[in-house]
Amino acid sequence: MSPLGGRRCPPALLALLLGLAGSRGFWECQNQTVTHDVTVGGSLCLVPEKPPRAWIEILWKWDINSGKLQKILTVTRDEIVSYPQSPFHGRAKFQQGNLSLCISPVHREDNGVYWAEFEISSGEIIRRCFRMSVWDPIPQPVLKSQILQREFGWCHLVLVCLSPGNVSYSWACAVDGPGQIPEQIPGQIPGRPFQLLRSLPEGAEPQICLCNVSNPAGWSVDHAALTCPGNSNLNSPLMVAMSVGSILSIVGVCCYSCCKEIWKNCCKG
The missing domain is CATH 2.60.40.10 (Immunoglobulins)
Known part of the structure; x- marks a missing residue:
């Protein structure tokens, strides 16, 4: 039922x-x-x-x-x-x-x-x-620069942008000024988006570069000033030779004076 x-x-x-x-x-x-x-x-x-x-x-x-x-x-x-x-x-x-x-x-x-x-x-x-x-929220990245090589009056530098977590990287640098060589080292390194290569002439104005890290929910940025300080004239070959010559001259004069004084003393005796 x-x-x-x-x-x-x-x-x-x-x-x-x-x-x-x-x-x-x-x-x-x-x-x-x-x-x-x-x-x-x-x-x-x-x-x-x-x-x-x-x-x-x-x-x-x-x-x-x-x-x-x-x-x-x-x-x-x-x-x-x-x-x-x-x-x-x-x-x-x-x-x-x-x-x-x-x-x-x-x-x-x-x-x-x-x-x-x-x-x-x-x-x-x-x-x-x-x-x-x-x-995850994105902390501010840490941006560091280092001179890799100096040649012919140019500095080749690398920037390293450090940020934890799953993020994407993008770079921006100030507009290149006059004097940049056309054979500029390529910028972003394939497979290493957190690194950037740049070249600067010695003594040039600092170049500001930005590293932006982001995920779909947010972003953060840090910047660094790239510089290529010129070598001091004291380190040039000519100045080194002149310095060495001056030192040898001073030593020679001192030796001559000492020997002359010794010779006088010997003759008096």
Whole structure:
């Protein structure tokens, strides 16, 4: 005999149907996500585009792992918002004006896909999906320069930009002034984007170069002044020879004076 109200759906079949519904929503979101990048400790609001006007309830969810969902909040048409216990409790807020979910501060574990499910009066569910990518904040890089080689009145230098984490590098230097040789050492080194090669003539004005490090959520920059100090004239071959000659002359005069004095003393004796 059938139970009152007609035949009931077996629990196993009910679980399968619910799983299929969730799976359909998951794959639907995978194809319609809007990506947002944010740094750890930052703030982010997910704003649904073109939400249905006839909604009666909104449910914000977080896809923990390929279809396993965590409820974040529920809001009804009469602006009653409920926040179940979740990793977002105390960090998630609902903005009535644009129906958005705002999270602050963002944790590294908040990576993933977020759903806004709109239930409309007909019982249909309409979804808006977002992907949040959480990145580490970027510290200021450390930029160092070193002269690799001197030749023919030019300095060949290398700049090394040091920054931890998964970042991209870009370089910018002041416009080259007159006198730069056309055989300039190539700039960025293939496979070593954190290094830059430059050449400067001796005694030239300092050249400012910037190293910018970035990820999709932020950036940081440092700068260095490249110089090629000229060799002192005291180090030139001519000045060295003159200095050596002067020293030998002084030594010679001293020796002559001493020998002359000794000779006088010997003759008196």
